[in-house]
Amino acid sequence: MIFGNASRTVAIGCAVLILITCIINNRCEGPAPHTGFKIVSLSPAMTENIFALGAAQDLVGVTTFCDYPEEAKKIYKIGDFSNPSLERIVSLKPDLVIVNLPEQMRIKRQLEKLNINIFTSSPRTLDDIYNEIIEIGRIVKKQQAADSLVNYMKMHISRVDKPVLPVPKYIEGNAVEGSSKKRVYIELSPRPLVTIGAPSFLNELLEMAGAENIFADLGKDYPVVPQEEVIKRNPDVIIVLHPVSIKDRMGWQTVTAIKNNKVYTTLNQDHLMRPGPRLIIGFAQLKRIMDE
Amino acid sequence: MSKYILISLVFLGAVFLSIIIGPAELTIDILQLRISRVILAIFAGGILAFCGGILQGLFGNPLVEPYTLGSASGAALGGSVGMLLFGTISPLFAFLGALGVGFFVFTIARIEGGLLRDRLILAGVVMSFLCSSLVMVIMVLGGRELYEILYLLMGYLGVVITSANRSMIIAMIVVSGILLIYLYRYYRELDIISQGMETAAGLGIDIQKLSIIIFLTTALLIGITVSIVGAIGFVGLIVPHISKLIFGPKHLKNLPGSFLLGATFLLLADTIARVITVYELPVGVVTSLVGVPFFIYLYRKR
Numbered sequence: 001m002i003f004g005n006a007s008r009t010v011a012i013g014c015a016v017l018i019l020i021t022c023i024i025n026n027r028c029e030g031p032a033p034h035t036g037f038k039i040v041s042l043s044p045a046m047t048e049n050i051f052a053l054g055a056a057q058d059l060v061g062v063t064t065f066c067d068y069p070e071e072a073k074k075i076y077k078i079g080d081f082s083n084p085s086l087e088r089i090v091s092l093k094p095d096l097v098i099v100n101l102p103e104q105m106r107i108k109r110q111l112e113k114l115n116i117n118i119f120t121s122s123p124r125t126l127d128d129i130y131n132e133i134i135e136i137g138r139i140v141k142k143q144q145a146a147d148s149l150v151n152y153m154k155m156h157i158s159r160v161d162k163p164v165l166p167v168p169k170y171i172e173g174n175a176v177e178g179s180s181k182k183r184v185y186i187e188l189s190p191r192p193l194v195t196i197g198a199p200s201f202l203n204e205l206l207e208m209a210g211a212e213n214i215f216a217d218l219g220k221d222y223p224v225v226p227q228e229e230v231i232k233r234n235p236d237v238i239i240v241l242h243p244v245s246i247k248d249r250m251g252w253q254t255v256t257a258i259k260n261n262k263v264y265t266t267l268n269q270d271h272l273m274r275p276g277p278r279l280i281i282g283f284a285q286l287k288r289i290m291d292e
Numbered sequence: 293m294s295k296y297i298l299i300s301l302v303f304l305g306a307v308f309l310s311i312i313i314g315p316a317e318l319t320i321d322i323l324q325l326r327i328s329r330v331i332l333a334i335f336a337g338g339i340l341a342f343c344g345g346i347l348q349g350l351f352g353n354p355l356v357e358p359y360t361l362g363s364a365s366g367a368a369l370g371g372s373v374g375m376l377l378f379g380t381i382s383p384l385f386a387f388l389g390a391l392g393v394g395f396f397v398f399t400i401a402r403i404e405g406g407l408l409r410d411r412l413i414l415a416g417v418v419m420s421f422l423c424s425s426l427v428m429v430i431m432v433l434g435g436r437e438l439y440e441i442l443y444l445l446m447g448y449l450g451v452v453i454t455s456a457n458r459s460m461i462i463a464m465i466v467v468s469g470i471l472l473i474y475l476y477r478y479y480r481e482l483d484i485i486s487q488g489m490e491t492a493a494g495l496g497i498d499i500q501k502l503s504i505i506i507f508l509t510t511a512l513l514i515g516i517t518v519s520i521v522g523a524i525g526f527v528g529l530i531v532p533h534i535s536k537l538i539f540g541p542k543h544l545k546n547l548p549g550s551f552l553l554g555a556t557f558l559l560l561a562d563t564i565a566r567v568i569t570v571y572e573l574p575v576g577v578v579t580s581l582v583g584v585p586f587f588i589y590l591y592r593k594r
Contacts, residue, residue: 080433190452192443192572218570224439226450226572227325232316250453251325 037140040092042084042107043100043121047072048276049133052149055140061092068270068278086110096139121275124221126157126201126208129275149277156280160210160287181212182290185235185257188269190244192224202272205279209286211237231255237262237289241269264289295538296549303552306559307334313563315570332449333562333575334555335465336521337531339472341554343510344528345535345547346475349482350506353413357528358514361416361507365423366393367518371444372430390515393419398507412507446574447524449562464516471513472551478502479543486541526579527554530587537590557583 040061041047047066050059056071065081066072078088081100084107089097094116099108101122111118119136123129130150137146184206188194196202197218206213214233215223231251238257240246245265252258271282310330316322344357358364370389377385397419401412427441453461481502485492492499517524535549561578 189439191440192448192450193452194439220571222439223570224443224572225570226315226566227452228314228316228322228566229570231321231325245454246452248455250328250458251321254319254321 037096038092038094039096039098039140040078040089040094041066041098042078042081042104043098044068044081045123045274045276046098046100046119046121046132046136048274048278049136049149050140052277053133053137053140053142053145055142055145058140060094061089090114090116098136123201123275124199126204129201129279130154132275153277153280157205157208157283159208160290181210182236183214183233184211184237184239185214185230185233186239186241187246188222188241188273190242190246193227193230194222194224195230197221197223201275201279205272205283205286209283210290211286227251236260237264239267239289240265241267241272262292296552299538299549299552299556303556303559306556306563310559310563314566328453329449329562330559331465332451332461332521333558335468336447336449336517336524337527337554337556337558338551339468339513339517339554340524340528341531341535341550341557342472342475342547343513344554345532345543345550346478346482346506347510348532349486349543350503351413352486354533355529356413357532358510359420359523359525359528360413361511362393362397362419362423363390363416363511363514364518364523365420365427366390366396366511367515368445368523369393369423369426369430370515371519371522372427372441375440375444376430376433384519386519387512387515389423390511390518393423394508394511394515398504412503443574444518444522446576447522447579448572449521449558449575450572451521461520464520468513468516471509475506475509476547478506479547482543483541486543522574522576524558524576524579526576526583527558530583531557534587534590 037058038060039050039055039058041050041059042063044063044066047059047062048068050056051069051072059072059075061078062072062075063079063081063084064077066075076088076092078092079085082103084104086107089107089111096117096119097111098119098121099111101108101120108118108120119139121132123132130153133150133153134143134146137143137149186196186202186206188196195215196213197220198213198216199219200221203213203216207216214230214235215225218225227249231254234255235257238246238255240263246252246263247258249258257263267282267285271278271285307330310333311323311326312318314322314326318326340358347356347358347361348354350356367386367390370392371386373389374385397412397415400415427445430441451457481492481497484495484497485499485502489499531554532546532550535546535553538553539546539549558575558579561582562575564582565573565575565578
């Protein structure tokens with residue numbers, strides 16, 4: 001026998017691997033040919049924004065996370081949000097790549113080395129979101145659409161002006177309905193408990209809706225918090241953005257929100273977490289909750 | 293005996309500290325939470341250290357522990373798969389993962405009539421690597437649940453207890469207790485094996501059979517532990533060594549010692565984790581941050 005048993009196994013193994021790679025590779029269709037300005041968006045929110053501006057024809061590549069509007073799902077996928085494929089992006093020969101920071105720092109560096117134009121999206125505040133829309137509007141030559149989108153958003157996302165007077169002496173603030181700001185706890189994940197801190201537009205939305213984030217003092221955007229801390233801070237309202245029920249948690253039964261049945265589970269995470277036009281819907285829902 | 297009294301006092305002190313120290317005022321609800329957390333810490337720390345001790349005794353290798361044998365990584369992998377399919381970490385999946393990888397390692401190391409002990413460790417380490425890679429793949433696929441996997445891999449004692457998982461956790465603790473007692477019954481055999489394989493075989497101990505029993509039972513225990521509190525590292529590796537320093541080489545004494553010390557160590561690590569920041573830190577971070585310097589000090593002193 002020319003080959004030993006082991007080397008034959010290795011050779012067959014390699015052949016199988018190569019075969020599998022070929023099959024997988026063939027299954028991935030290439031992108032449709034495209035002329036004109038070409039954008040690859042690695043940010044689901046910016047994909048929504050570009051659709052809203054009526055410049056969807058410029059999008060040649062998006063991530064698998066770009067699932068709204070429905071048409072976005074049909075655009076060529078260059079990977080997911082945390083792991084976009086550099087090779088696929090480059091193969092599209094884009095005129096502009098929209099990256100999201102801080103999550104996509106690595107791919108941004110790689111693209112910079114290749115001298116590809118980059119648009120950086122990392123909105124921390126509502127103003128950042130508006131500025132980015134205006135800027136991308138300028139790039140895709142839809143300034144007017146961008147202006148009107150931003151104005152529309154500003155009109156619908158505006159501070160609820162309820163005068164918040166100081167609570168008079170000898171009256172406990174929370175005992176009187178509507179006498180003080182509702183204190184809200186937003187839960188993004190049940191294990192571990194992930195919520196939102198101050199440096200986030202969702203925190204800003206909450207404040208504009210007339211509420212107070214119980215973890216607004218934390219300087220991280222998505223802090224992991226202990227149960228005890230939530231119970232101690234005793235929120236009036238709990239907004240759950242994951243599918244797991246929180247009703248019968250041990251030790252939570254004295255929390256005001258749970259006692260008063262103020263736990264909201266039906267909100268769509270994308271309406272609150274994605275810095276795009278649909279924030280309007282999320283904000284309207286927040287306002288409704290605060291008015292209840 | 294006086295050593296036991298001393299260590300038990302330290303253990304009780306650790307329990308007391310973890311109950312009184314914390315960010316919130318001690319009300320009935322908070323007390324309930326802290327007690328359940330203390331129980332989880334005792335359960336996890338004790339089991340990890342006990343299993344580490346018994347495996348180190350069996351294989352005569354100071355590096356052996358649940359993690360180097362693949363069960364812990366297997367459990368983490370199972371948990372991640374469950375999370376991908378159902379959105380939350382399913383204890384059943386973590387448990388199946390530990391058992392599945394345990395069986396795999398066991399099959400690789402199996403020869404006619406028993407196990408090759410060297411190959412068992414090698415297979416365990418190899419499978420650990422494989423599982424870690426697969427967990428990474430799942431992290432990529434799951435994307436948003438990155439936090440969950442991170443805390444699954446580093447250990448998380450702040451598990452939210454609901455009526456849905458409470459009875460299951462209690463059942464698992466009871467089962468674990470029975471399994472621990474079952475394993476402890478082999479202390480004499482382990483002592484003899486530590487003296488040398490030939491002696492043990494000469495005295496009529498079926499080493500292969502014993503290896504299989506201990507290997508499968510610990511895989512089961514680790515599967516249960518990881519499914520509830522995640523993969524807390526370091527305890528299973530280091531605590532048995534400390535226990536041997538204090539209680540000597542006899543397994544009759546050092547195995548319960550490992551359990552007590554493991555529980556104490558995890559309780560203290562968790563108390564520190566809860567006090568140093570407002571955030572919930574994965575307890576595995578603290579176990580190595582605190583444990584490594586302590587261990588180096590202890591060994592340098594000797």
